[in-house]
Amino acid sequence: MIAETVCSAVAAAGLGIAAVTAYRKRFLAATRIAAYSLVPLGLVMTGVVDWLADTAFSPTAWAGFAVLGVAWLLFAGSRAVERRRGGTRKEAKARAQREAVAPAASAPSLGTGSRQPTRPATAPRAGASDDFSDIEAILKKHGI
Numbered sequence: 350m351i352a353e354t355v356c357s358a359v360a361a362a363g364l365g366i367a368a369v370t371a372y373r374k375r376f377l378a379a380t381r382i383a384a385y386s387l388v389p390l391g392l393v394m395t396g397v398v399d400w401l402a403d404t405a406f407s408p409t410a411w412a413g414f415a416v417l418g419v420a421w422l423l424f425a426g427s428r429a430v431e432r433r434r435g436g437t438r439k440e441a442k443a444r445a446q447r448e449a450v451a452p453a454a455s456a457p458s459l460g461t462g463s464r465q466p467t468r469p470a471t472a473p474r475a476g477a478s479d480d481f482s483d484i485e486a487i488l489k490k491h492g493i
Contacts, residue, residue, distance in 0.1 A: 352398045356389035363387075 363386020371379035392398050404410040435441060 352402055353393045356393045356398060360386050360390035 363382060367379045367383035367386060370382055435444070
């Protein structure tokens with residue numbers, strides 16, 4: 350009963366201030382003040398104020414808010430841990446598979462394309478062991 354009276358008084362005072370503001374030729378501000386002052390009256394008329402008053406003094410409602418708070422904390426905590434680890438399990442597994450294939454491989458650089466090779470190309474060698482040395486050099490270059 351007191352909440353309805355207070356909300357009605359606030360609405361009446363707000364409409365009075367809006368009338369004074371409109372009298373001073375500030376119609377846009379007066380319209381905004383009138384809109385804000387009608388909100389408490391609308392809340393009383395729809396029954397929201399009664400529902401809030403009943404909720405404020407209900408231990409069951411407060412227990413429900415506590416459960417919602419715990420659920421939110423659990424959700425936020427799990428998201429923080431997930432970000433710290435670097436994604437979900439599916440993403441981590443895919444990343445591990447990519448790293449297992451080429452752990453130190455990097456994306457090719459986008460140069461100008463006018464760079465000369467560091468050593469001139471030579472004729473193919475006859476020995477098979479020399480071919481493997483070239484492959485080993487390439488693998489060492491990529492850190493494998």
